[in-house]
Amino acid sequence: MALDHAILVSLLERPGSGYELARRFERSIGYFWTATHQQIYRVLKRMEGDGWIDVREVPQQGRPDKKEYSVAAAGRAALSAWLHEPIEPESVRHDLAVKIRGAAFDDPAALIREVERYRQVHGERLAHYLAGEVRDFTGPGAPHASGPPDAGRELQHVVLRGGIAYERMTLAWLDDVLATLRRLGTAR
């Protein structure tokens, strides 16, 4: 159950409302963890009940009021405890791999379109990550680009590099898959 902890980390990086968290989970946090607003609101409510986070009603102009959450001492302690306990490397689940092996009992060539669509999506993700890397880390206008070493920034960057490596690897593999499918299509 790491959604709790993902939310705590995000709130430590910057306090915010459930709605704002949901948007972050569509962006940077979403690089390595996804969650819908339903999940987020539910978990926020529970963590508030457990005293892990504090709420503050924030009136806004031009839009509905919001509840801004921030991490309480108990939440920080819970996160720290989790950070120090070992977790198992997660297991993989790839629909596409199931489809590829299943294609042996159907028409392999029919999968080409689907794989090309996947390739498109992963290409866009890579471009998005690379743009974010330039904007936030390596670009000339990046914040603190030449300042003192900031642990939080360094750690966010290494996670982003992981996302970039993942997308690059995936694109190369999808090319391999496409070549294989095309070879099987012409060989029949």
Add this chain to the structure above:
Amino acid sequence: MALDHAILVSLLERPGSGYELARRFERSIGYFWTATHQQIYRVLKRMEGDGWIDVREVPQQGRPDKKEYSVAAAGRAALSAWLHEPIEPESVRHDLAVKIRGAAFDDPAALIREVERYRQVHGERLAHYLAGEVRDFTGPGAPHASGPPDAGRELQHVVLRGGIAYERMTLAWLDDVLATLRRLGTAR
């Protein structure tokens, strides 16, 4: 819900019991999809009720009887329908990435042990995949090593290559993470 379809593919590749499926999910299918025996038995029961698979009681000597499942026409049709409908690239969930960003609010150096453990596990997975590749695909004694092109074999191989690429990428990234954590540890 691709567990149904993963089981159908596995049963098409070879009929078997729930127990045997569970063992396959610890091995080759488990490269890209995991499932416990509980899930498998539950899904098998449902698919049997829906007429997707057939059962056959198989008495065995030296061990308890088993129920051998095989894919029925309706199951093949359901799989085919799923193969032809588009699916979205799945979203990622990495506990470790949450921990890395969370380490900014704790002690980054304390994570080194944990990352090294991850590295160990992924190194073992890679070795396991590579051994399987030699045994089943590229080695001299591999079945049909020089026979006619077999679509099922080719497709299984390209999926395995994906697993190998994933593990190699992950190991390289974990080295990057370790270097970053050590840099932050000495710089403080």
Add this chain to the structure above:
DNA sequence: TCCTCTTATGCAACTCGTTGCATAGACAAG
């Protein structure tokens, strides 16, 4: 004024996945 869009929060129902436990046949070791 009504309609739609964005922000903002939430309930209810359902499915999927995990964990702990229970049963039972066959065999091997002590």
Add this chain to the structure above:
DNA sequence: CTTGTCTATGCAACGAGTTGCATAAGAGGA
């Protein structure tokens, strides 16, 4: 002959994740 291990199947309870729907305030346009 009891104990442990491997094969083989299953129930029950819980927790996590998804989907559909509902509400409401404010902004902007038809």
